[in-house]
Amino acid sequence: MILVTGASGHLGANLVRRLLADGEDVRVLVRPGSNTRGVDGLPVERAAGDLRDYDSVLAAVRGCRQVYHCGARVSSAARDHREIYDTNVGGTRHVLRAARAAGVGRVVVTGSFSAVGHDPRRPADETDPVNPFDALLPYQRTKIAVEHECLKAVVDGLDVVVATSCAILGPNDFIPSRMGKLLLDFASGRLRAYIPGGFEFVAAHDIVEGHVLAMAKGRPGQKYIFSTEFVTVDTLMDIYEALAGRPRPRPRLPPPLMMILAHATTAVLRLVAPQVEPRFTPGAVRLLTMQRRADVTKARAELGYQPTSIRDAIREQYEFFVGLGWIRDARRMG
Numbered sequence: 001m002i003l004v005t006g007a008s009g010h011l012g013a014n015l016v017r018r019l020l021a022d023g024e025d026v027r028v029l030v031r032p033g034s035n036t037r038g039v040d041g042l043p044v045e046r047a048a049g050d051l052r053d054y055d056s057v058l059a060a061v062r063g064c065r066q067v068y069h070c071g072a073r074v075s076s077a078a079r080d081h082r083e084i085y086d087t088n089v090g091g092t093r094h095v096l097r098a099a100r101a102a103g104v105g106r107v108v109v110t111g112s113f114s115a116v117g118h119d120p121r122r123p124a125d126e127t128d129p130v131n132p133f134d135a136l137l138p139y140q141r142t143k144i145a146v147e148h149e150c151l152k153a154v155v156d157g158l159d160v161v162v163a164t165s166c167a168i169l170g171p172n173d174f175i176p177s178r179m180g181k182l183l184l185d186f187a188s189g190r191l192r193a194y195i196p197g198g199f200e201f202v203a204a205h206d207i208v209e210g211h212v213l214a215m216a217k218g219r220p221g222q223k224y225i226f227s228t229e230f231v232t233v234d235t236l237m238d239i240y241e242a243l244a245g246r247p248r249p250r251p252r253l254p255p256p257l258m259m260i261l262a263h264a265t266t267a268v269l270r271l272v273a274p275q276v277e278p279r280f281t282p283g284a285v286r287l288l289t290m291q292r293r294a295d296v297t298k299a300r301a302e303l304g305y306q307p308t309s310i311r312d313a314i315r316e317q318y319e320f321f322v323g324l325g326w327i328r329d330a331r332r333m334g
Contacts, residue, residue, distance in 0.1 A: 006071030013038030051091025170204025203313035
């Protein structure tokens with residue numbers, strides 16, 4: 001039996017489908033009241049629980065030989081900072097503690113590229129530490145702490161590998177993800193402007209493959225970065241235009257102007273609607289304009305990782321949304 005946490009999320013929904021296709025018996029940790037559309041109808045065993053509750057995590061882990069810990073809280077809303085920490089850091093601590101108590105063979109924990117340091121002179125690899133004096137996002141801080149929890153667990157004798165993900169693009173995006181929302185907004189004409197920049201993206205197929213490879217071949221205590229391709233926002237708009245059959249927004253806002261707007265919007269929302277997540281926070285704008293590159297040499301050399309195509313992943317994501325009826329495909333209606 002294999003346990004997957006975060007199975008309803010973008011990564012988890014794709015990973016569960018891969019494991020089932022490989023003939024594995026899968027158990028998923030499901031938080032009561034959460035959106036479970038990503039696993040509805042699948043032949044999986046459900047374990048009710050919450051990452052913040054150790055007893056429910058331990059009950060879910062018992063009887064499993066492997067654990068994929070993909071669950072995390074992603075939010076930039078001011079009121080969610082404590083929940084982000086309790087879920088991401090405390091939840092990881094609970095999963096690792098439970099796995100050790102239950103005699104699990106290996107745990108693969110999903111890491112974040114935001115928890116990898118940045119050197120503007122070259123692509124970032126697994127050896128680059130994050131500068132703690134940088135302006136770090138709350139989610140970013142928790143994912144750095146998650147890696148510390150993993151290393152502590154390894155010292156205590158648990159076999160843990162970190163599979164570091166970049167921004168995911170691809171199908172089975174039921175929630176949807178932030179990048180999924182961007183595609184939906186573009187296709188519906190709700191995207192009014194964009195900013196130049198770029199980021200490392202990973203196809204859903206590739207990050208799932210990376211997790212499976214990390215489970216099978218990764219070295220204990222090591223982390224591996226998985227990316228498919230660096231894509232600029234302008235290139236992303238080109239791909240969206242071809243898929244949706246509509247032009248991109250005309251305003252292409254300079255990053256300094258967008259940074260001012262992001263600060264203003266974030267400050268206002270904290271006062272009047274702290275539960276609302278701003279589309280572009282100052283931290284998000286900073287990450288886009290840094291144009292960080294990823295070096296996947298370690299994953300290629302040690303695991304045999306072979307990235308596929310980010311354009312295919314975006315097309316699959318678009319077709320997935322069309323299939324759900326979330327996008328009205330103008331090409332097919334014409």
